[in-house]
Structure formats: structure tokens, C-alpha cells
Amino acid sequence: MYSIFKPYIFSLDPEVAHDLAIKSLKLNVLPSGIFNVANEELLETNLLGRKIPNPIGLAAGFDKSAEVYNSLFKLGYGFVEVGTVTPKRQLGNPKPRVFRLEKDKALINRLGFNNHGSEIISKRISDNLPSGFLGINIGPNKDTKKKEEDYYTCLSNLSTYAGYITINISSPNTEGLREFHDQQEFEKLLTGINKIKKDKNILKPIAVKLSPDINNNEISKIIELTIKYKIEGIIVSNTTDSNRENLSDLQKNEKGGLSGHPLKNISTNLIKKFYKERKGNLQIIGVGGVDSGKSAFEKICAGANAVQLYTGMVYKGPGLVKDMKKELISILKKENIKNISEAVGISTWPVVAVQLYNSRKIIWQKDAN
Numbered sequence: 377m378y379s380i381f382k383p384y385i386f387s388l389d390p391e392v393a394h395d396l397a398i399k400s401l402k403l404n405v406l407p408s409g410i411f412n413v414a415n416e417e418l419l420e421t422n423l424l425g426r427k428i429p430n431p432i433g434l435a436a437g438f439d440k441s442a443e444v445y446n447s448l449f450k451l452g453y454g455f456v457e458v459g460t461v462t463p464k465r466q467l468g469n470p471k472p473r474v475f476r477l478e479k480d481k482a483l484i485n486r487l488g489f490n491n492h493g494s495e496i497i498s499k500r501i502s503d504n505l506p507s508g509f510l511g512i513n514i515g516p517n518k519d520t521k522k523k524e525e526d527y528y529t530c531l532s533n534l535s536t537y538a539g540y541i542t543i544n545i546s547s548p549n550t551e552g553l554r555e556f557h558d559q560q561e562f563e564k565l566l567t568g569i570n571k572i573k574k575d576k577n578i579l580k581p582i583a584v585k586l587s588p589d590i591n592n593n594e595i596s597k598i599i600e601l602t603i604k605y606k607i608e609g610i611i612v613s614n615t616t617d618s619n620r621e622n623l624s625d626l627q628k629n630e631k632g633g634l635s636g637h638p639l640k641n642i643s644t645n646l647i648k649k650f651y652k653e654r655k656g657n658l659q660i661i662g663v664g665g666v667d668s669g670k671s672a673f674e675k676i677c678a679g680a681n682a683v684q685l686y687t688g689m690v691y692k693g694p695g696l697v698k699d700m701k702k703e704l705i706s707i708l709k710k711e712n713i714k715n716i717s718e719a720v721g722i723s724t725w726p727v728v729a730v731q732l733y734n735s736r737k738i739i740w741q742k743d744a745n
Contacts, residue, residue: 378693390474390483394438401444411452411698415705421717423455423682424540424581424608424659426509430454430704431682431716432672432697435663436513436542436585437485438686441492442501449508452697456506457684458497459513460544463529465493466517469549473632476690477625481667482639483687485615486549486632489515494533501537513542513585518550524565528572535578543569546587546614548633554587559597566605583609583661588616588642592649599653609659611684612650613643636687640665644678651679651721667692669703677722 385393419430433455439445442458449456468490475484491497494514501510512534516526527543535541545556545565556562569582584607586598602610615633623638643664650660662680666672667688675683689696704716713719 378695382693386476386478389472390476391471394474398439398444401447404444404447404450406447406450408450411450411695413452413698413701413705415709416701418705418708418714419454419701419716421454421682421715423509423661424583426455426539428454428509428682430701431676431680432666432700433457433511433661433682433684434689435684435686436460436511436544437487438689440490442497442512445510446504446507449506451694452701453508454682455509455511455539457511457513457542459491459542460489460515460547461491461494461497461512461530461534462489462515462517463494463520463526463533464517465496466490475627475630475632477623477627477634477636479624480628480636480638481687481691482623482625482634482636483690484627484630484632484634486630488518488549489547494530498533498537501534505537506539509539510537511540511542511583512538513544515544515547515550515553523552523556524568527565528568531569531572531578532576535576535580538580540581540583540609542583542585542611544585544614546585548587548615548617554589557587557590557594557598559601562598563601563605566601566607570605581608583607583611583659585611586613588613588639588646588664589618590646595646595649595653599650599655599658602658603655607658609661609681610650611661611663612647612680613639613664615639616642635664636691637665637667640671640674644675647675647680648678654679667696669700669707672700673704673707673719676716676719679721681717681720 421431434453436457436459439458445456469488473486514530516523520526615635620628647662659681662675663684666683666685672683
């Protein structure tokens with residue numbers, strides 16, 4: 377069905393098309409259950425302390441101001457993340473600021489955290505409680521002088537109605553934001569986050585969304601600090617402001633964050649590195665180039681407990697999640713895996729497996745590299 381409307385949708389400016397999608401979802405006319413699939417119990421898993429029906433989530437950036445999350449749950453997502461939310465209402469960067477790279481199955485955006493602000497969004501969620509596991513992605517206003525204070529404000533304003541809170545330190549479209557990847561700045565931020573949690577008795581899990589443009593030394597330091605400050609999850613990864621050399625589209629050099637298919641292998645390799653170094657119960661949400669059951673499974677095999685997508689839905693439509701769930705279930709049955717959580721950390725696709733014919737079981741061998 378989406379393939380019929382896609383040429384018209386792609387004839388529109390990307391933001392116009394997005395606004396049209398939000399307006400359509402606001403009608404909330406979808407009946408519950410139409411995006412369910414048979415044997416979906418194989419996809420049930422635990423994420424950040426919550427049981428979810430499947431490991432496919434919608435990344436922050438689509439429902440920036442928390443207007444349509446319950447309609448999105450009806451599309452079959454196992455969890456939905458809204459935002460990025462800033463303390464004060466923000467219009468974002470000048471337009472045009474979103475670009476489709478159709479030849480590359482990608483997007484470039486330089487939106488700049490446009491949203492309605494934490495107080496309005498908190499009230500909106502309190503008036504329309506989420507029907508599923510809702511994450512709220514938070515960040516600083518563009519004109520703030522002390523970015524860390526904006527995170528504390530948002531955490532205080534929004535934690536009541538969030539299933540989890542994501543600390544976004546990785547958007548390339550807010551000047552100075554990625555400075556929080558520096559060990560000293562990151563530790564300072566996490567110290568403040570923990571103080572706010574303690575002072576206000578906030579028990580909701582915290583995830584940190586990371587840049588794909590980090591090096592191995594930074595990975596070790598980030599792991600060390602997330603463990604020290606008891607951060608429950610990391611999201612790997614945000615958009616990249618580099619990696620343009622192999623793109624084909626004429627708009628490839630537009631300033632902003634690149635998402636979609638070109639990020640797939642970059643983020644998957646980064647997930648594997650984090651998974652190998654992680655300790656304890658730190659969970660990983662994999663993002664970047666997820667547009668099929670196979671691409672989701674690759675990230676899960678690399679170490680992701682769950683995945684998120686956004687650009688994939690732009691190119692393949694609202695039925696993508698249902699198709700992905702079917703494909704994931706097919707993969708699990710083919711490989712004789714009883715539950716998707718058993719595949720976390722296998723490391724490569726196709727999966728390395730040795731079948732014991734005498735017992736009809738599968739031994740999963742993690743990549744030794």
C-alpha cells in the first residue's frame with residue numbers, strides 16, 4: 377500500500393511530508409492489534425527493566441513533541457522514544473533542514489531540537505498516558521549557557537511519565553553537544569544526573585545516546601563511567617556528520633547528521649565493540665540502517681538488546697515493523713532459537729552455529745575475534 381503513495385509523499389518537502397504523517401496519526405483511528413503477527417511471543421524481551429512485546433523501537437526524532445506515541449504503538453513498535461525535548465520551546469534551525477538521499481536510502485537533517493518544550497510535553501503525556509514503553513530523549517536548548525543544567529531540568533520535568541530517559545549527548549546539530557563525550561565533561565554530567573535522581577527520588581532507568589564518530593579509547597572511558605554511575609543503557613548510535621565519501625546523491629554534502637543505510641555497518645561494528653567491553657547489566661539499543669528483520673537481527677547478534685529505526689520507516693512506510701517482526705520470527709524458527717534474547721551478542725551474520733544432531737539443539741558460538 378505504501379508503495380502506491382510513496383511517489384506522492386516523496387514529491388513533498390520532507391518536513392511537509394513529516395507534518396502530514398503526524399497529523400494523520402493524531403486522528404488515532406487505527407484499531408489495536410492489526411499490526412500483530414503470529415508467534416510474536418518469540419520476540420518478547422526485557423529492556424531497561426521492562427518486558428516489551430518485541431525489540432523494535434522507534435527512535436527519537438519522529439515524534440519530537442510527544443504528540444502521537446500511542447498511535448505509534450499501534451503500528452507494532454515494542455517501544456517508542458519521543459523527543460529530543462528541551463527545557464524551553466524551540467523552533468530549531470532555519471529551513472530547509474531535512475534532505476532525502478534517495479540513491480543512498482538515507483536522510484540528512486540539521487533540525488536542531490525543534491520541540492514544544494518540557495513543561496508542555498510533560499502536561500501532554502500526563503493527559504494521555506502511554507499505552508506502551510515510552511522513552512523520552514532530552515537535550516539542551518541552543519542558547520543555554522550551561523547545557524548540563526538543561527538536562528537536569530528536563531529530567532526533573534519529564535521523569536514521572538517516562539519509561540526511561542535518554543540523555544542525548546550526540547546530535548551533530550547542537551553546537552558543543554558532543555563535548556560531553558570528553559571523559560571529564562561526561563563524568564561531570566553523570567554526577568549531576570545522579571544527584572538529581574537521588575534528590576528527587578527518580579527511579580527511572582537512564583540511557584545515553586552516543587555518536588558513531590568515536591574512537592576505541594573513548595569507548596573504554598564511556599563504559600567505565602556508565603558502570604561507575606550506574607547508567608542502565610547506551611544507544612548506539614546517533615547520526616554521523618562525516619562518512620560521506622561513498623554516497624551517490626547530489627545532496628550528500630549538506631550539513632547535518634546522516635542517517636539510514638550508510639550508517640548500518642558503522643553502528644553495527646560499534647555495537648560489537650561496546651558489547652565486548654561492557655560489564656554487568658548495561659544494555660545496548662542499536663540504531664542506524666535498521667530497515668528489515670535481517671538488519672535488526674545483525675545488530676542483535678552484534679550485542680544489541682533492542683533496536684530502533686526512523687529512516688527505514690521513511691523509505692518503507694508504516695507497515696515496516698510488521699514485516700520486520702515476521703522476518704525476525706522466520707529467522708528464529710530457521711535457526712531453532714526459542715526467543716530473540718538468546719541471539720544477543722552472537723556477533724556476526726549469518727550466525728555461526730553447530731547443530732548437535734543427536735539432541736537437535738543449537739550451540740551458539742560467539743565470535744572469538
